[in-house]
Structure formats: C-alpha cells, structure tokens
Amino acid sequence: MKAEAIKKIAVIGAGNMGHQIALACALAGFGTSCCDASREQLQKAEGFMKSYLPGRVAKGKLKEEEARAAAERLTFTESLEEAAREADFVIEAVTENLELKREIFARLDGIAPAHAVLATNSSFFVSSLLAGSTRRPALVCNMHFFNPALVMKCVEVVQGPHTAPETAALAMDLARKLGKEPVLLKKEIYGFLVNRILARISEEALFLLDTGVASAEDIDRAVVNALGHPMGPFRLMDLTGIDLSYHIAMERYRETGNPLDKPSPTVVEKYVRGEWGRKTGRGFYDYSEK
Numbered sequence: 154m155k156a157e158a159i160k161k162i163a164v165i166g167a168g169n170m171g172h173q174i175a176l177a178c179a180l181a182g183f184g185t186s187c188c189d190a191s192r193e194q195l196q197k198a199e200g201f202m203k204s205y206l207p208g209r210v211a212k213g214k215l216k217e218e219e220a221r222a223a224a225e226r227l228t229f230t231e232s233l234e235e236a237a238r239e240a241d242f243v244i245e246a247v248t249e250n251l252e253l254k255r256e257i258f259a260r261l262d263g264i265a266p267a268h269a270v271l272a273t274n275s276s277f278f279v280s281s282l283l284a285g286s287t288r289r290p291a292l293v294c295n296m297h298f299f300n301p302a303l304v305m306k307c308v309e310v311v312q313g314p315h316t317a318p319e320t321a322a323l324a325m326d327l328a329r330k331l332g333k334e335p336v337l338l339k340k341e342i343y344g345f346l347v348n349r350i351l352a353r354i355s356e357e358a359l360f361l362l363d364t365g366v367a368s369a370e371d372i373d374r375a376v377v378n379a380l381g382h383p384m385g386p387f388r389l390m391d392l393t394g395i396d397l398s399y400h401i402a403m404e405r406y407r408e409t410g411n412p413l414d415k416p417s418p419t420v421v422e423k424y425v426r427g428e429w430g431r432k433t434g435r436g437f438y439d440y441s442e443k
C-alpha cells in the first residue's frame with residue numbers, strides 16, 4: 154500500500170500531541186478522525202483547530218478554502234469504533250501508560266480494517282510491547298512525532314522485529330505526505346534517536362540546576378545563545394511536559410535498575426506538585442498570565 158491509497162486516518166488521543174498530529178493529517182488532505190475518551194480534551198482540540206486555521210489564513214500561510222477544507226476533513230469523536238472502523242492508518246497518541254496502550258491496540262485490532270496499520274506515537278515504548286496485543290504484528294510500528302507536531306519536521310519511524318518492511322515504508326511515506334522529514338530506525342532501542350540525545354542534555358541541565366551552579370533561566374539562555382538551540386532545556390521540558398520527563402526517566406530506571414537513571418529531585422518535586430509545564434500553567438516558568 155502507498156500513502157496515496159490512504160483515505161482515512163484515525164488519531165487516538167487528542168492531547169498535547171494527538172490534536173496537532175490530527176490537524177497535520179487533515180491539512181495534508183487526509184480524512185481524519187480524532188478520538189479521545191475525554192469530551193473536554195476533544196473540545197480543547199476542536200477549539201485549537203478553530204483558532205489555529207484562521208490564524209494561518211490571517212498570517213497568509215494558508216488559503217481560506219484550504220483552511221475550510223481541512224476543517225471539514227477533521228472530525229472529533231469519543232467513540233473508538235467510529236474513529237477506526239474505516240481507517241487505513243491509525244496513529245495512537247494516548248498517555249504513556251503501557252496497559253492502556255495495550256488495551257487500545259487490542260480494541261483497535263478488532264475494529265480497524267484488516268489492512269490498517271496501527272502505529273504508536275509513544276515517546277519511549279517500542280511497538281513490540283504492543284504488537285502482541287494484536288493479530289497483525291506485521292502492521293504495527295512506532296511513528297514518533299515531536300512537539301509541536303504541526304511545526305517539527307522530524308518523525309521517527311521504528312521498524313520492530315515484527316514490523317513488515319512495507320509497514321515501515323508506508324509510515325515513512327505518510328510522514329513525507331504530512332510535510333515531514335522522517336528518519337528510519339532499523340532496530341528498536343529505548344528513547345529512539347532524539348530522546349536519547351535530548352535526555353543527556355536535560356540530565357546535565359538538571360544536574361547544574363540541582364547542584365546550584367546556575368538558574369534555569371541562565372542555563373536556558375546559555376544553551377540558546379551558545380549552542381543555537383531554539384529554546385533551552387527547561388523551556389523545552391515545560392513544552393513537552395514535566396510529567397513526560399518523569400515517566401521517561403522512571404521507565405528507563407525500571408529497565409536498567411540504575412539509580413542514576415531515576416528522575417532528578419527537581420523533576421520529582423515538580424511532578425508531585427502538578428507543575429507539569431505549559432499544560433498546567435506552571436513548570437520551570439509561569440504561564441498563568443498567557
């Protein structure tokens with residue numbers, strides 16, 4: 154199957170990543186259904202679409218008819234059945250809970266057409282942890298987008314031992330149709346490419362903060378102005394979610410048993426306090442005014 158043959162995409166999860174992945178699919182011309190068990194989350198996703206598209210038109214980045222067509226192509230539903238029953242390609246982007254993902258993959262396997270690819274946007278769970286919940290392991294892979302998904306060009310496609318090469322090729326092809334520059338991982342590895350590199354940067358930044366060497370603001374300022382990164386590691390953690398940083402480190406620790414892999418004291422403190430970054434209005438920075 155080629156990406157041109159994909160008529161319908163289902164994006165499961167309308168959170169931080171899912172709502173933008175779904176909109177990217179609709180903007181690229183695919184009939185897209187965005188599904189979430191939370192009505193509130195769906196309303197937020199729809200609200201984002203309704204302000205984002207006119208904003209793009211006002212900026213001259215999109216024609217009015219393109220914006221209208223994208224909005225018409227994107228539907229929101231609480232029903233997994235409705236989202237996936239005609240889908241040729243499913244991208245799961247629910248919270249990083251392995252049991253939940255397994256359950257969703259098993260349900261999707263019973264709902265989606267037999268030819269449909271089931272991809273996960275997980276930041277760290279390799280798809281071989283999910284493939285066994287389905288009767289179509291050859292059609293299961295990782296397709297990992299970056300935040301904000303409408304902007305960031307990279308998509309990591311991971312071909313697990315169970316993934317058919319054609320499935321990985323289709324995911325790469327689809328990513329290109331979404332205007333992305335995908336990269337292919339020929340082996341499963343924890344953290345894939347980008348989060349492995351990013352983790353080293355964040356760990357070092359947290360060490361420098363935790364040991365009182367410099368403030369979060371100054372560490373961010375240094376990384377932006379000395380290394381040319383678009384934002385420093387603390388602003389980036391606020392964008393991607395400190396809850397995610399916590400879970401990534403905990404998962405790594407569970408895997409290795411190495412205490413050095415545990416989340417840093419600052420991350421634990423912020424996680425427990427519910428200061429998860431932009432999504433909660435406060436993280437390393439305060440967003441309550443915005």
Ligand code: 3HC
Binds near residue numbers: 275
């Ligand atoms: N949603 C959608 N679009 C957004 C956006 C958002 N949240 N924030 C910014 N944009 C768009 C703007 O509309 C603008 O688009 P245009 O140029 O086409 O008009 C463009 O991005 C630039 O926006 P701004 O001028 O307002 O702001 P910046 O130039 O500061 O860019 C940024 C913002 C794109 C977020 C930039 O700071 C950046 O690239 N930061 C690094 C992000 C990053 O590293 N992401 C990867 C995180 S790791 C990850 O996601 C993995 C996961 O597993 C944790």
